Amino acid sequence: xxxPTVMGLLGAALSAIGIxxxxxxxxxxxxxxxxxxxxxxxxLVFGVVARRGAGAGFGADPVPQALVITGIVVAFSATALxxxxxxxxxxxxxxxxxxxxxxxxxx
Amino acid sequence: MSGILGSALAGDMLLVGAVILPLFALPPLLLAPxxxxxxxSVLVLLASLLVALALAARVGADGAALxxxxxxxRPPLGVGLRADGFxxxxxxxxxxxLFATGLFAMTTPxxxxxxxxxxxxxxxxxxxxxxxxxxxxxxxxxxxxxxLYVALELxxxxxxxxxxxxxxxxQVEAALRYLLFALFGSVLYLLGAVIIYGLYGTLDIILVARxxxxxxxxxxxxxxxxxxxxxKAALFPLHLWLPPAHSGAPPAASAMLxxxxxxxxxxxxxxxxxxxxxxxxxVAVAPVLAGLGAxxxxxxxxxxxxxxxxxxxxxxxxxxxxxxxxxMFPLAVVASPWSALAWTGGALHLASHAFSKAAMFMAAGLMxxxxxxxxxxxxxxxxxxxxxxxxAFGLGGLSLMGLxxxxxxxxxxxxxxxxxxxxxxxxxAVILAGGLLAGGYVLKVVGLxxxxxxxxxxxxxxxxxxEWVALALALVAVGFGFVPLExxxxxxxxxxxxxxxxxx
Numbered sequence: 001x002x003x004p005t006v007m008g009l010l011g012a013a014l015s016a017i018g019i020x021x022x023x024x025x026x027x028x029x030x031x032x033x034x035x036x037x038x039x040x041x042x043x044l045v046f047g048v049v050a051r052r053g054a055g056a057g058f059g060a061d062p063v064p065q066a067l068v069i070t071g072i073v074v075a076f077s078a079t080a081l082x083x084x085x086x087x088x089x090x091x092x093x094x095x096x097x098x099x100x101x102x103x104x105x106x107x
Numbered sequence: 108m109s110g111i112l113g114s115a116l117a118g119d120m121l122l123v124g125a126v127i128l129p130l131f132a133l134p135p136l137l138l139a140p141x142x143x144x145x146x147x148s149v150l151v152l153l154a155s156l157l158v159a160l161a162l163a164a165r166v167g168a169d170g171a172a173l174x175x176x177x178x179x180x181r182p183p184l185g186v187g188l189r190a191d192g193f194x195x196x197x198x199x200x201x202x203x204x205l206f207a208t209g210l211f212a213m214t215t216p217x218x219x220x221x222x223x224x225x226x227x228x229x230x231x232x233x234x235x236x237x238x239x240x241x242x243x244x245x246x247x248x249x250x251x252x253x254x255l256y257v258a259l260e261l262x263x264x265x266x267x268x269x270x271x272x273x274x275x276x277x278q279v280e281a282a283l284r285y286l287l288f289a290l291f292g293s294v295l296y297l298l299g300a301v302i303i304y305g306l307y308g309t310l311d312i313i314l315v316a317r318x319x320x321x322x323x324x325x326x327x328x329x330x331x332x333x334x335x336x337x338x339k340a341a342l343f344p345l346h347l348w349l350p351p352a353h354s355g356a357p358p359a360a361s362a363m364l365x366x367x368x369x370x371x372x373x374x375x376x377x378x379x380x381x382x383x384x385x386x387x388x389x390v391a392v393a394p395v396l397a398g399l400g401a402x403x404x405x406x407x408x409x410x411x412x413x414x415x416x417x418x419x420x421x422x423x424x425x426x427x428x429x430x431x432x433x434x435m436f437p438l439a440v441v442a443s444p445w446s447a448l449a450w451t452g453g454a455l456h457l458a459s460h461a462f463s464k465a466a467m468f469m470a471a472g473l474m475x476x477x478x479x480x481x482x483x484x485x486x487x488x489x490x491x492x493x494x495x496x497x498x499a500f501g502l503g504g505l506s507l508m509g510l511x512x513x514x515x516x517x518x519x520x521x522x523x524x525x526x527x528x529x530x531x532x533x534x535x536a537v538i539l540a541g542g543l544l545a546g547g548y549v550l551k552v553v554g555l556x557x558x559x560x561x562x563x564x565x566x567x568x569x570x571x572x573x574e575w576v577a578l579a580l581a582l583v584a585v586g587f588g589f590v591p592l593e594x595x596x597x598x599x600x601x602x603x604x605x606x607x608x609x610x611x
Binding site for chain 2: 018022032061063067078081082086
């Protein structure tokens with residue numbers, strides 16, 4: 001088996017694990033990690049596409065590499081936003097559990 | 108010569124301007140004092156609306172799509188922006204709704220300082236509004252599948268924080284759930300785009316459509332992209348994130364999320380199945396989309412009937428009304444003179460839903476502001492407190508029910524006549540049943556609101572002009588009922604050649 005085939009299969013496997021995790025995951029953090037696995041799988045497949053030089057007939061097509069970098073940045077910021085929401089959620093839940101000293105307006 | 112150059116330049120400027128102009132609201136929001144920044148933002152929204160109108164006028168006058176390649180670089184290295192009739196229609200609709208949202212969210216001029224502080228939207232709201240505007244315009248104009256991915260993610264990042272502006276526990280939960288669904292959708296979309304690049308070596312929609320055949324790889328790519336968009340559009344059974352997210356947000360944010368943000372993935376589904384997919388494949392897949400749409404209408408409407416709170420009812424109604432847009436697919440993809448009518452009906456339904464839903468969320472927000480709650484059982488007599496808002500709610504509901512003379516009526520007549528002429532009886536039945544169910548949940552609210560209240564209502568005053576904004580949007584939705592009952596030629600400007608023969 002050639003390297004691109006192996007890498008392509010690995011990318012497919014990563015994507016499959018990611019999709020499975022996103023669909024069955026109960027916990028938001030687990031689903032966020034599954035999203036990152038899925039993203040990794042997709043980027044790997046894109047890298048394999050670049051290796052095949054589908055676009056311009058080069059030995060290695062530069063377009064997917066540029067796009068993968070953009071995609072990684074976007075996925076990173078998505079993860080950061082999700083983690084920020086998760087942390088806020090944890091804080092709010094903790095506050096909701098703690099006994100409230102005085103009622104401060106309606107929730 | 109210089110005239111040609113000038114008009115070409117203006118076309119480019121319009122396309123690029125539509126995407127970047129809304130973002131000019133951001134610097135004042137960071138630098139200027141809140142009140143001034145707010146007014147500047149509304150001015151920027153107005154300017155963006157004018158750009159959208161100019162773009163639509165240009166497309167209509169030329170009778171051809173307006174296109175440009177950014178920096179003069181052609182695909183596969185460069186990316187294009189292109190406005191056809193449908194894009195221009197969506198741009199104008201979005202711009203009107205978002206401008207009205209801006210007016211609605213503005214602080215009441217001259218109000219006492221204490222009240223202003225309570226009612227004022229934070230600067231973050233205006234930043235997100237501007238970002239949503241820009242991202243939506245990019246979705247409607249981008250011609251490149253990867254640019255579309257970036258636009259979708261920008262839209263997600265702008266829409267998710269809108270849900271949790273108040274920062275309460277339930278809202279943050281809803282926002283996180285929305286974010287995870289949306290990310291799932293975008294990454295599946297990206298997977299499809301990657302497969303398409305691997306197959307055809309380009310991401311330009313027109314070039315891909317020329318090369319595309321119903322090969323297994325292309326079918327897989329379209330399937331991944333479509334499921335991704337369904338998750339973002341909250342199509343049944345992927346709708347569970349929508350009601351908590353749309354009902355928890357502040358009214359101005361709910362209006363914008365439910366009216367226009369949800370339409371971006373639907374716009375893309377139309378592009379995939381009508382522009383990108385070979386006709387044979389589209390005809391085979393369309394009934395699946397319509398089946399899910401029918402389920403969305405029935406389940407969404409029934410669940411809406413059972414909701415105890417007004418904003419949740421409206422949010423479930425969005426999940427139901429989305430279904431009509433999917434019913435359009437089997438009628439629109441077949442080669443028949445009636446498909447053009449179905450397609451016009453679908454587009455009209457999309458727009459009239461946008462206006463009526465924005466009006467209804469604003470009206471519901473005003474009722475909740477007047478009463479201090481939005482429990483449906485406690486709405487009795489609210490019509491005396493906020494009469495104009497109730498009229499706006501009722502007129503918006505009229506359009507959802509599909510009663511004449513509202514826009515929803517004419518859209519449903521178009522879809523119904525196409526369904527009957529194409530022998531799709533089950534689609535006709537679902538359209539009629541959905542109208543009845545919508546009547547159920549709208550009239551329940553309107554009937555209660557018109558009742559004489561059991562005890563005198565304790566009502567907080569609301570700004571009258573905000574009621575008028577809601578009413579204006581509802582009147583636009585009703586005004587769509589006066590468009591001619593025939594396929595619109597504007598919507599077909601610049602559409603793929605396969606459509607050309609279908610338009611009178």
